[in-house]
Amino acid sequence: MLHSRGYVISGVKRLDGKQLGKHVIRLAKASDASPHDKSARSKSTSAIPVVTAQHVEHIRPMNDWKLNFEDTTQSLACKSSYELALASAIFQVCSIQPLVKNAKDMYSYATKVLGHGIPDAVVRASFFKHFCGGESSGDLKPVVQKLGVHGIGAILDYAAEADVAHTPEARPGMSASAEAMEQQFEGNARIIMDAIDAASEVSASGGKEGFTAVKLTGMGRPEMLSRISSILTWLRQTFARLDDDGNGLLTQEEFIKGLSKAGSNLSHEELCSIYQSIDANKDSMVDVTDWMDSLWPSDPKFSLIFTSSFKHLQGPQFRSLDDEECYQYQTMLDRLEKLAAYAELKGVKLLVDAEQSYMQPAIDHLALVLMRRHNHENPVIFNTYQCYLVDSFDRVKLDVQRAERYGFVFAAKVVRGAYMHQERKLAAEQGYPDPIHPNIEATHKNFDAVVDFLISRKGQMDPETFKAETEEETERRKKLAIMIASHNEESILKAAEKMNQMEISPAQSGIYFGQLQGMCDHVSFALGKKHFNVYKYLPYGPVKEVMPYLLRRLEENSDILAGVKKQKKLIMTELSRRLGWRKHASC
Known part of the structure; x- marks a missing residue:
């Protein structure tokens, strides 16, 4: 396991880079001592072994961090044979594009004809079981504990939407429907508070830092954000x-x-x-x-x-915010401030989800306001950057600059993006330039560049930078936090290699890796085995209420789900290996 940069010296105990430096200095001092001053030479070398030229030739960097995504006996050990068979069947169904695209209509029709009983029972035993954590915080505990055994944490997302049972009295100057929306946003905020409580509880029991996610369109009107x-x-x-x-x-x-x-x-x-x-x-x-x-x-x-x-x-198109819009903005900011303060109190990190580009500048702004208020000592608020957007790298660099200028800890969740088709369609309809990179290769390149930049910034070893920084600035920079949310093996390997180059320890790094529950288990478990900070994105809530979210994610990730050839192959390899044992793997 990588703990800074370690070295193995032939015939000598293992020393890390700092220890090796001290060792050489002490040897140099000892060699400078007078040949007649035996006590000085003895005192300098008594506590350490002698390193000869022969030994130095055998100094080599540790490679214990190396990741193996092919070993199914490790990466799929936690899954029973039934769970593997279920996963294989689900991925097979998800590879049928017409079925995925019409899943929402099919579910709606089934519930109209049969009610929610039978359709929800089928979903609960299949897709919900595979991709979600359960229906309540109580259901989460065994799932989180099972992941924790393998060094994997959980990002909790209460995926159900609040239900407003009645339309309350309207605030003077506000319509009843607008007031009802504000009440629904308050209900959504209470749900996030419950998710923060759940994340704090599972964190305390599992030993991993707690994370939960918040979507800002659930906290305020999309029109106002736009x-x-x-x-x-x-x-x-x-x-x-x-x-x-x-x-x-x-x-x-x-x-x-x-x-x-x-x-x-x-x-x-x-x-x-x-x-x-x-x-x-x-x-x-x-x-x-x-x-x-x-x-x-x-x-x-x-x-x-x-x-x-x-x-x-x-210009003629510019219009100032009216009093009602200012009220909505301030109410939303107050709502988010309560969530951020509660998350900080509970020791939970809050991931602000990215959304469509026409709302993203407002989301970025609100996330940075919360960072300035709460990321003083440790990263609490994470903003999300979608790297399929052409301007994403510039925005990351600008926000890192803001953090350095205003003295807060920068924290980012880096993703490729989830709204590509919608973004391109809207750009074509409204006649503005396509905000998305022209192809997947450009997106991959940008994603890797953003991650490389952030890890380099965190692990900066340039002596000139150290001279220019105060001790407080150096400490804050080292606390920079990154959630690398990716299923791409190549990107994950590049990030791990960069951490190795910058002498950043996987376990205490402030660098996290995230994958969706039910996706890329061979990657998550391999990361956990090597003590990297790895998390599963774990949505939960009643099946009936989570279904809109689940269907939306299914559609958003249809291209990824259709292309999980390697994961299906690894599952079949492990199932074949188990044939004849007639027993399930235990955790």
């Missing part, structure tokens, strides 16, 4: 327009020239005053982080962009 995203996008585009030389820095001269050219009638002194309020570092240079964070504060009611000072930059 409105805020359009304003944030406009802000970024406006910065680019004002930045004449395109160097990513906006001078006072460029700012004043741009607003004057747009038709502003403010005086030179007034424009200088606005610029200075945006220049957070007071260095006469405004970068895109200064620009975005100064002009879009936590409470948008106080944003300068809604004042007359910026009206000449707004």
Whole structure:
């Protein structure tokens, strides 16, 4: 197992890199001592073995971290033969594309004709059993304990939606339906609180850090997130327009020239005053982080962009948030703040899910607001970056810069993405550029580049960087956390190799790997065996309420499910190996 960089020296005990350095220094001091000073030489070498040139030739890096995804006796040991047969059958069904695409309609028809009893019983014994953790937090415990035996943790996601039993009295100025939606969001928040409690409990019993996931469209209106995203996008585009030389820095001269050219009638002194309020570092240079964070504060009611000072930059399509939208935004932020504070109190990490690109700028903003408030000592809030988006790498680098500037621990969940078909269709309908990389190879390359960048940043060993950092900054950088959510073996091997190069220990690294429950078990169990921080994404909730989620995930991952040839092959290999034993593997 990799514990930093370890070395094996022929005929000598195992030393890690730091110990080896001390060992050589002590030998050097001993050799510098006078040949007549036997006590000095004896004192320097008595506690350590002698390393000769012959020994040094045999120094080699440890390779204990090497992962084996082919050994089914290890990776599938926890599965009974019945579970393996069930998995094989499910993957076979999932490879039939027409069946997957029409699964929602088929389930709906079955429940209309038969009620929920028989259809839900069939689903419970098959797809639900394979891909979900159970119907309640009590059901989760044996599943989590079973995973824990093999070094695997759980990311809990209560996948059911809150049900509003009645429409309450409307708040003055708000329709009854709008108030009902707010009540539903409150119900969803209570569900996430329950999931945080469950994650805390299973973490305490299983020894792994607790994780739970939150989807922001369950905490507030998608329309509001889309409105805020359009304003944030406009802000970024406006910065680019004002930045004449395109160097990513906006001078006072460029700012004043741009607003004057747009038709502003403010005086030179007034424009200088606005610029200075945006220049957070007071260095006469405004970068895109200064620009975005100064002009879009936590409470948008106080944003300068809604004042007359910026009206000449707004354009005909620009519309300020009205009082109701500001209320919705603030209510949503308050709701998320309660969840984040509760997660921090319970020692649980909160993964903010990514969603469609037209809502993502607002989601990014809210996640970063929560990071600044709660990621002081340890990573609590993780934002998700979908690497099939062309701008994802730039956004990651910008947000790492924000974390360094504002003094919080950066934490990211890195995924390839789940809304490709929908994104491309919407871009074609609305006539804007396709936000997705042109092919899967480009997405793979970008995903690996993002992961490599983050691991390199976390394990930075450049002496010049150390000199420039304070001790507090170094400590915070080393706490940078990454959830590498991937089923791609090559990407996982590259990440593990990078950790090895940067001398980052798998077990205490703050680098996590995640796979869906029921998917890529041979990868998850191999990671667990080598003491990497690996987790299964474990949705749970009543079958009837989880089915919309399960059907949606089935459709989103239809391409992946159709291509799990290796996993099916490994399952059949293990089943064949067991034939004749007539007994199930035990955990």
